[in-house]
Amino acid sequence: xxxxxxxxxxxRHSDLLAPTSLVAAPGEVLLVQADDxxxxxxxxxxxSGRMKPTSGSLHWNGDTHVGHLRRRSALVDSPEVNExxxxxxxxxxxxxxxxxxxxxxxxxxxPARWLEDxxxxxxxxxxxxxxxxxxxxxxxxxxALADSxxxxxxxxxxxxxxxxxxxxxxxxxxxxxxxxxxxxxxxGRRTAGRNLTVIAAVAQFPPGWNGPTARAGxxxxxxxxxxxxxxxxxxxxxxxxxxxxxxxxxxxEVTA
Numbered sequence: 001x002x003x004x005x006x007x008x009x010x011x012r013h014s015d016l017l018a019p020t021s022l023v024a025a026p027g028e029v030l031l032v033q034a035d036d037x038x039x040x041x042x043x044x045x046x047x048s049g050r051m052k053p054t055s056g057s058l059h060w061n062g063d064t065h066v067g068h069l070r071r072r073s074a075l076v077d078s079p080e081v082n083e084x085x086x087x088x089x090x091x092x093x094x095x096x097x098x099x100x101x102x103x104x105x106x107x108x109x110x111p112a113r114w115l116e117d118x119x120x121x122x123x124x125x126x127x128x129x130x131x132x133x134x135x136x137x138x139x140x141x142x143x144a145l146a147d148s149x150x151x152x153x154x155x156x157x158x159x160x161x162x163x164x165x166x167x168x169x170x171x172x173x174x175x176x177x178x179x180x181x182x183x184x185x186x187x188g189r190r191t192a193g194r195n196l197t198v199i200a201a202v203a204q205f206p207p208g209w210n211g212p213t214a215r216a217g218x219x220x221x222x223x224x225x226x227x228x229x230x231x232x233x234x235x236x237x238x239x240x241x242x243x244x245x246x247x248x249x250x251x252x253e254v255t256a
Contacts, residue, residue: 001023001024001025001026001059001060001061001197002022002023002024002047002058002059002060002069002152002197002199003022003023003024003058003059004020004021004022004023004046004047004056004057004058004059005021005056005057005058005059005219006019006020006021006055006056006057006219006222007019007020007021007043007046007047007053007055007056007057007058007219008020008053008054008055008056009042009046009051009053009054010054011038016038016039016042017034017039017042017043017046017053017216017217018039018216018217018220019055019056019217019218019219019220019222020032020043020056020214020215020216020217020218020219021214021218021219022214022218024047024152024197024198024199024212025197025212026151026195026196026197027176027179027180027195027196027197028176028197028198028211028212029169029172029173029176029198029199029200029211029212030197030198030199030200030211030212030213030214031199031200031202031205031206031209031211031212031213031214032199032200032201032202032213032214032215032216033202033203033204033205033213033214033215033216034201034202034203034215034216034217035203035216037079037157037160039201039216040156040157040201040202040203040216041078041079041080041081041156041157041201043201043216044075044078044154044155044156044199044201045075045078045081046058047073047154047199048069048070048073048074048075048152048154049066049067049068049069049070049071049073050070050075050081052066060072060073060152069152071149072149072150072151072152073150073151073152073153073154074144074145074147074150074152074153074154075154075156076140076141076144076153076154076155076156076158077136077137077140077155077156077157077158078156078157079156079157079160081156084128084140085128086127086128086129087127087128087129088127088128089124089125089126089127089128090115090120090123090124090125090126090127090128090131090139091111091112091115091124091125093128093139093143094111094114094115094124094139094143095111097143097146098111098114098143098146101146101147102147105147105148105149106146106147106148107146112124114146118138118139118142120135120139123135132167133161133162133164133167133168134162134166134167134168134170134171136161137155137158137161137167137168137171137172138171141153141155141171141172141175145175145179145196148194150194151194151195151196151197152196152197152198152199153172153175153196153197153198153199154199154200154201155172155198155199155200155201156201157201157202157203158172158200158202159202159203159204159206160203165206165207165209168200169206169209172198172200175196175198176196176198179194179195179196180195180196182194183195201216
């Protein structure tokens with residue numbers, strides 16, 4: 001389970017992420033709504049352990065060590081961070097991504113066989129820009145889960161490719177259901193299945209969605225002011241126009 005308490009990310013000229021609190025439970029798909037793309041990316045980076053928040057706290061199964069969260073989480077399709085290059089063929093993307101997974105944690109099949117098992121054998125020669133939105137999300141989600149260490153997926157703006165949630169939401173629900181079914185089938189065995197948590201930062205909630213939700217900035221009224229945060233950090237107050245500029249996104253710790 002991931003618990004975030006008043007997470008706040010300060011940008012150079014404005015907030016990247018207003019104070020936000022949420023709980024993401026295993027076996028669920030949590031949708032977090034944020035109005036602008038920069039907020040969604042900051043949220044996804046922070047919740048996957050790739051960006052250090054300016055203030056607030058993250059607890060992954062009771063552990064506050066960000067390295068543990070980063071090892072167990074996958075950031076999926078984040079714009080200008082790790083989205084696949086459009087002029088890259090599906091088969092090349094798969095070969096590269098699988099090769100980056102430690103040998104002990106990756107599938108034991110070849111990239112071509114892996115694509116065939118996923119039902120992508122006829123699409124292996126396509127450029128990524130030719131892949132439909134639903135197939136794109138399914139492929140990138142499966143690639144993330146090819147690493148057996150991953151227990152959490154964090155998707156950045158999956159709705160940007162196509163407004164119809166039917167193109168991406170069922171893929172996330174299917175991933176959770178498949179992980180749950182696999183975990184149930186492994187009961188009593190030496191190797192347990194994963195209990196998958198999925199979080200998607202979206203521009204708006206899909207019509208009729210009745211699953212777990214949260215909104216970026218939902219904890220703004222309980223968060224400390226920028227002046228208090230600056231004082232605790234020993235940095236200039238960003239609200240003071242005569243003070244040097246506050247650290248921007250490029251100066252915030254971000255790890256791939």
